[in-house]
Amino acid sequence: MAESALFVLVEKILETLTSNMVSIPLIDPLIKMLMKIPAVNVIVAFVLWKPIFHVLILPGLLGLTLVLLFMIYFERKITARVQWRVGPKEVSRRTGGVIQALADGMRYLFQEVIVHRDAHGFYFLQFPLISFLPVLLPLLFIPAGSVWGIRSVYAIPIALALISLIPVFIIGMGWASNNKFAFIGSVREAFMYFAYEIPLLIAFLAMILLYQTADPFEIVERQSIPGILLNPLAFLAIFISILIATSRLPFDIPEADQEVAFGPYVEYSGIVFGLVMSLPYEKLYLLSLLSVILFFGGWKGPEIPLLGDLAPVLWIFIKAVIFMCVVALARSIYARYRLDQTLKMSWSVLITLSFASLLLSAGWLAWLGL
Amino acid sequence: MEEYVLDLPVSPPKEYESYFLPLPKEFLEDAYKSDDFVVFVGPQHGGSGHMRLIVRVKGDFIVEVIPDPGYVHRSMEKLAENRLYIQNIPLLERPSIIDFGNYNLGYVRAIEDALDIEVPERAKYIRTLLAELGRIGTHLYDAGILAVFIGHTTGFMWPFAMREYIVEIFTRITGTRITGSFIVPGGVRRDVDSKTLEMAKKMTYALENRxxxxxxxxIKNPTTIARLKEVGVLSREDAVRYGVVGPFLRASGVEYDVRKVEPYEAYSDIDWDIVVGYEGDGYTRFLVRVEEVAQSISMIRQLVDNMPDGNVLSDDIIAFNKRDIRGSFFESYADMVLPEGEYTTLTEAARGTLLYTIVSDGESTTPYRLRFVTPGWMYLKGFMEACKGYRLADLQAIYGSFGYFPPEADR
Structure with missing residues (x-):
């Protein structure tokens, strides 16, 4: 009796999962074959269930990992090119050192994690781990074509609100480190948070006003012309804000290694250091996905019949990676601004730019009579 | 220094107790009570070099910087007392190995003053060439350090790559990339062939291009200008009062260059200008050195073009083969004794005025006392004063703008 009840339950689950599966014609025969095997079919159905596929595979966790591995490599390589160097090459020479970041990650994994005497041990180790919450949660609200985690008309504001939680965790890390440089770095992080958050939100607001909706599906649908052409001012404001938000040069202020020795992260070592240092990249990935949805037509792209549901996912992923590569270039061109210069710039130029973008959006609406 | 207990309502960090700091107890207590923050920058810090900077900040503004140098002190002056005069040449270039030409030159000139040795013209030109190549190399090196201190990684890599040209010429002339020890009393170790000289001249064009x-x-990057302009200003009066030397003195508007004031070697034969800036801020200090590189490049071209023929070793030193010292080195120098007296030379090294004083007792083959003041040590005080009143983030920018080099200062 109990056996049959369990069987019915599994059947029910399988039915729910298969009703909303990612269909990829390319690997369809393989999926069909796997679906015939009991037990395995539940796992396959689970992984290919759209919300889970979105969060775990693309553009979710696996995508995030790929981005981390690729971006660190690409950034080092492109910086090396600019600087008359070769860049990472020793690890896996035949591929030109593509797995350098992976090798670094493994090295971190085998390194001792030192919790120094003055640290607030509990929070010191907690914050790097729970800082993944505001990284992974916004991903749920960023759809990719027919693959999405949670569908909401307020998806973009929710994602932004969750992303803006990240600095809180960084400040917490700095506080738990109980180190002078970490303290200075946290204060700098807090200042920078105020510097970019308002222009960023206003510029996003300008785009939401322009599209008259905060639903990513609607936004992508309405972009017959890419958003960057409709409101370049908003793009500029968001681009600079992203540079500040992710501590990229020339705004590498909270973690300036020559000044405050990586600021909030100064006391971390081993894999925990690897985790906290990947935070800015993860933040960059999220903001890139959002920017691609708003300005570059999201997951729109040439249809690839063989890939089915996967094609739009790939398009948004590739667009986001290209966007990040452009951001990575800034590293080899600029020196670091000072904190007060950045604050002055963001509270005058950047905020004016974002308000101007708001006006531009309003102008479009008035002109089109919407 | 003894350990001490601070009379504060909190437990002070361990570093206050046992690092043997050059700080009075009152300083730390006063800083705590007046709500200031004392930050220890270095010696294991990305932006400190081999020294500790004890920075007292009020908010984000630096109230006072106390240096704690000496981490790379090698007691050159004492070591020099136990070595032959000729053995001191490699020793005394150690403070700044990339600028060995100037460091050899000052010491060797002091010996030549004492022994009244006449140096052949060709040797003088080769010595000047080495000194100017070293000056370019050092200025490029300092530009790289400045760049990385303000976060510009490309500005760090490029000058180091450009310095490879200089190093290549050094290799061809002296046989080593750094620490050439090429200048010896009475001339230079061996002659330089015309092919190498021509290459040095060609190198200047490639360097100019880069x-x-x-x-x-x-140099013209807006972020660089934003970081360095009006930062770390040293007025003319302050620069003179704190005894700043070299390009950093000239950046504050003082026209002083030993090469012009008391010309030595070939400097009076060639055409060049003193580079002077008037702002006294970090950017001017940097630009003065950039302009000095251009001057040095023009000097190298003139030196190669006007290089006279002849011997490179003096008659007073060696009787035969005056083009190469190899084979007669010990014969010529091992029993060198200076007449009793005190001999002082001033040299314009890349980072400023370099002073050598040799005191000889007139009977031993080693100096009785050797006084050796490097430019780094001279402008340390000026560097500390320039930081006051600027932001904590400016500390590294000012540091870089001075091109402060602890091994050089500590000797």
Whole structure:
């Protein structure tokens, strides 16, 4: 009796999962074959269930990992090119050192994690781990074509609100480190948070006003012309804000290694250091996905019949990676601004730019009579 | 120094107790009570070099910087007392190995003063060539350090790559990349062939080309200007009062260059200008050195073009083969004794005025006392004063703008 009840339950689950599966014609025969095997079919159905596929595979966790591995490599390589160097090459020479970041990650994994005497041990180790919450949660609200985690008309504001939680965790890390440089770095992080958050939100607001909706599906649908052409001012404001938000040069202020020795992260070592240092990249990935949805037509792209549901996912992923590569270039061109210069710039130029973008959006609406 | 207990309502960090700091107890207590923050920058810090900077900040503004140098002190002056005069040449260039030409030159000139040795013209030109090559190399090195201190990684890599040209010429002339020890009393170790000289001249064109690119990416970069302009200002009076030397003195508007005031070697034969800036801020200090590189390049071309023929070793030193010291080194120098007295020379090294004083007792083959003041030590006080009143983030920018080099200062 109990056996049959369990069987019915599994059947029910399988039915729910298969009703909303990612269909990829390319690997369809393989999926069909796997679906015939009991037990395995539940796992396959689970992984290919759209919300889970979105969060775990693309553009979710696996995508995030790929981005981390690729971006660190690409950034080092492109910086090396600019600087008359070769860049990472020793690890896996035949591929030109593509797995350098992976090798670094493994090295971190085998390194001792030192919790120094003055640290607030509990929070010191907690914050790097729970800082993944505001990284992974916004991903749920960023759809990719027919693959999405949670569908909401307020998806973009929710994602932004969750992303803006990240600095809180960084400040917490700095506080738990109980180190002078970490303290200075946290204060700098807090200042920078105020510097970019308002222009960023206003510029996003300008785009939401322009599209008259905060639903990513609607936004992508309405972009017959890419958003960057409709409101370049908003793009500029968001681009600079992203540079500040992710501590990229020339705004590498909270973690300036020559000044405050990586600021909030100064006391971390081993894999925990690897985790906290990947935070800015993860933040960059999220903001890139959002920017691609708003300005570059999201997951729109040439249809690839063989890939089915996967094609739009790939398009948004590739667009986001290209966007990040452009951001990575800034590293080899600029020196670091000072904190007060950045604050002055963001509270005058950047905020004016974002308000101007708001006006531009309003102008479009008035002109089109919407 | 003894350990001490601070009379504060909190437990002070361990570093206050046992690092043997050059700080009075009152300083730390006063800083705590007046709500200031004392930050220890270094010696294991990305932006400190081999020294500790004890920075007292009020909010984000630096109230006072106390240096704690001496981490790379090698007691050159004492070591020099136990070595032959000739053995001191490699020793005394150690403080700044990339600028060995100037460091050899000052010491060797002091010996030549004492022994009244006449140096052949060709040797003088080769010595000047080495000194100017070293000056370019050092200025490029300092530009790289400045760039990385303000976070510009490309500005760090490019000058180091450009310095490879200089190093290559050094290799061809002296046989080593750094620490050439090429200048010996009475001339230089061996003659330089015309092919190498021609290459040195060609190198200056390639270097000039690269410096133009460097100017676009770093020198004229808006972020660089924002970070360095009106930062770390030393007025003319302050610069003189604190005894700043070299390009950093000239950046504050003082026209003083030993090469012009008391010309030595071939400097009076060639055409060049003193580079002077008037702002006294970090950017001017940097630009003065950039302009000095251009001056040195023009000097090298003139030196190669006007290089006289002849011997490179003096008659007073060696009787035969005056083009190469190899084989007669010990014969010529091992029993060198200076007449009793005190001999002082001033040299314009890349980072400023370099002073050597040799005191000889007139009977031993080693100096009785050797006084050796490097430019780094001279402008340390000026560097500390220039930081006051600027932001904590400016500390590294000012540091870089001075091109402070602890091994050089500590000797």
């Amino acid at each position: 410096i133009k690119k460097f100017e676009r990416v770093f």
